[in-house]
Amino acid sequence: MRNGWLHKTLPGVMGALVLFSGFSAASQSMALSSTQGANTIALSLTKTGQLQYRVTHRGQLIVADSPLGLDCDDQNFTAGLSLVSVSPIDRRRETYTLKVSHVKSIDQVLNHRSITLKNKAGARLIIDLVSGQEGVAFRYRFPDQTNQRRVINTERTGFRIEKKARGWLQPYNKAGKVTPGYEDFYLNVHPGDSIHNPRNPSVGWCMPALFQVNGGKHWVLLAESATDGSFPGCHLQPDSRDGLYTIAFAEPDEKYTLPLGNDNHPVSTLPWTMPWRVLIIGEQAGEILLSSLITDLAPASKLDDTSWIEPGKATWSWWSHPEDQSPQTYNAFTDLAASLGFGYTLFDAGWEKADKAGGIIAKATAKGIKPMVWAYSAAYFDADQRRKRFKELAAMGVKGVKIDFWCSDRQEVMACFQSLFADAAREHLLVNLHGTTVPRGWHRTWPNFMTAEAVLGTEHYFYEARYPALAAQQNTILPFTRNVAGPTDYTPFALTIRKYPRLNTAVHELATAMIYTSGVINFADSKEVFDSLPVPVRQLLKEMPASWDKTESIVAQPGEQLILARRQGGLSYLVGINGTDQAVPVRLNLAPYAKGFSQFRVITEGDDPLMRFKTETYPIRSSWQHTFAPRGGFIIQFIKE
Structure with missing residues (x-):
């Protein structure tokens, strides 16, 4: 009801609020919540016209006030900004199928809203907002039309994460013989920590970047979507003092053997729509793993016939x-x-x-x-x-x-x-x-x-x-x-x-x-x-599929254990791995995954755990107990005969 009311009445109310209440009203109005109200992204302008945002989940702060803005060769959008308009909420349903995914069929409702601002010179900048049940996102857009190329010198976008948060971040390796290639370890860090002992010299942190915040109550993954030829792939600056991680462009020397020039700055004629900055939010880590928000925000398939594509x-x-x-x-x-x-x-x-x-x-x-x-x-x-x-x-x-x-x-x-x-x-x-x-x-x-x-x-x-x-x-x-x-x-x-x-x-x-x-x-x-x-x-190995109709997270503890339920057609599996060097007890309820099956086969460690397997078959029962071997795993395969 509340979102429907906003959709119908917001433009008139907005005008009145901006007219009579000034900055505080504008600050309150530049917000967007998901349909059920779980996730909210809210923009605000400081007294000097600097743009910032914050993200909450059910009222709990996920990302504190963080800067937005672009400094371009011909215009500056980092200060002196003022609000022009706020669009009504546009509720869109994303329904599509993926050839390769944890889940084949996607059906998500996302709320959209666009915030139009102008700088002191009158040049316009639009911030598109999205909020859904799996998180929020935003992107920059220049709506004007010109054949003149605009260059972005710096992007001020930041993500302010509480200092007590626990993070899993991968160093972004500087250009080298085979770098950057996103082939480094994910390190367990806290906001403000410097890059320590990477595989190669590094100039920042990679995205996606995972954080556990609010005393372990929430998870957030920082990522990108819909990066195309109008923008470089981005990473995070190495300095995260005060918990602020800021966007960095690809480095000038990332050329390898490709015929590239020396200018690494994003450049485009206008209009110019930039990639989405994505924040996937969950109360359990498994919600992060299963999120489709990155593909929800990507352009729809450009191929009419995909029948020839087989995983x-x-x-x-x-x-x-x-x-x-x-x-x-x-x-x-x-x-x-x-x-x-x-x-x-x-x-x-x-x-x-x-x-x-x-x-x-x-x-x-x-x-x-x-x-x-x-x-x-x-x-x-x-x-x-x-x-x-x-x-x-x-x-x-x-x-x-x-x-x-x-x-x-x-x-x-x-x-x-x-x-x-x-x-x-x-x-x-x-x-x-x-x-x-x-x-x-x-x-x-x-x-x-x-x-x-x-x-x-x-x-x-x-x-x-x-x-x-x-x-x-x-x-x-x-x-x-x-x-x-x-x-x-x-x-x-x-x-x-x-x-x-x-x-x-x-x-x-x-x-x-x-x-x-x-x-x-x-x-x-x-x-x-x-x-x-x-x-x-x-x-x-013969029966195992390469893509899945449905995936469920049963145990989701990054850096420790992971157990998934996977299904495709008439195939059903439970798969687990232990990320520690300790034996860990496991007890699973098999009933939700065993419907229509008469037996289950278990593959665990054999007498030589490094090289051998043990397989045992049992009649279906309601529960199964096991002890994860150190750095071990198991596979349960449900069978009909």
Whole structure:
């Protein structure tokens, strides 16, 4: 009732309030709440015309008064602002389906409102607000129309988090040989803490950034959505004194081998609509994990026909044979994909020579396996070369591309991604980005975008001495951070002992294939390891889907434990991982997940926890007790016979 009343009467009331009450009325009026009133974002102007906002959840402060504003080359929107108008509340329903997601069908109601301001020169700035049951968001918009380009020198946007909050933040690595690539550890920090012991020299903090606030009562994830070619990908400045985290643009030297200039500032003609700054809010961490707010705010799918886009599983030889690019090895992994019922195989670096020598593409397609191939970013940056190459690959029978080594959040790279997704879709090619930034809702707009790296995944058993000791913990953090941003190519199931020996149990590694969501799951390890698996584990791999109809969070403790219920069609699973080095008791009510099933199969640690599995089958019962092995896991598979 209250929101309906506001929608009908607000414009007239607003005029009266502004006319008679001045600043305080304007401050009160520039607010937006979700339909049920759970989440509110409220803007206000200081006496000097500086714009700020705050965010509350059921009256509890989530983000305290924080600055907004843009300083441009031709206009300044950081002070001297005054209110022009506040739009009525526009209630919009977002209903769509995703090819790759925790939940296939999305149905969300979001309230929208636009606040128009002007600076002392009369130039206009619009702040679009959104509030829904999962959080709030805002973005900047310049409504004027001109062919003259505007440059943003600085963005004042900040997020003021209480100093007592607990955070999980990832350092944003400065430009280097293979950085930035969002491949660092998420560190447990408090607002105001400096960056300590990153994997590489760092210049800030990544988004998404996760905080637990109000004495542990609430969670908030800071993220972005709808970043396109009009803006760079952004991160957070390293200095968070007084708990204020502020926006930073991609660095000037984030070029890698791409033909980029030295200016890293956002630039566009007008009108100009910028990306959403997203704050996902929950009373439980599981609400963060399951949120669709990032895709809710992304543009709708640009593809009319998506029938050719199929999520699936892939074999991948690089992890087990990084130096072997022979046709024999690639063909063996094609055969492995066929034996496991996987739809895809990924041919990594060196595949061109192997195809010329041994026809690996033709052999894969002859077996009904869809080949995906590795590529280098510099070869796909130029639009004409990219389109020509995509046509050639499609003619060969290639079904997808893994394009690697972007190492940049620059605006030009964000623009390239949008064109790349479109060009690939014209040739019915799937896309996997590596050495790259995090997704920002792109898998809704471009359903052929199946997955991206931007994660400290299993390849770091080769490269990072600290990885084995921290991998289990990270696996219980990343689903609440990185995987919320979009599909994650973690390359799960790495059992063979590498340079830095694994400490996670084999079941933990297997479970990550069902914990992370990725449109194409690229499985690590060798044919010999897969061939040695017990029959129930091989059967699980055959049946396991790559995308889900429904996901439920049962235990959600970032850095500690995570248990999910996953469903697709007639398949139902419970999957858990332990992020600690302690044994942890578990007791689960099976009844909500066992309807229509007569038995459940449990996969846990075998006599050699690092390499072996134990499988047991039981009649359905109401509850199940288990003790999580240190860095362990389990999978419950409900079966009908």
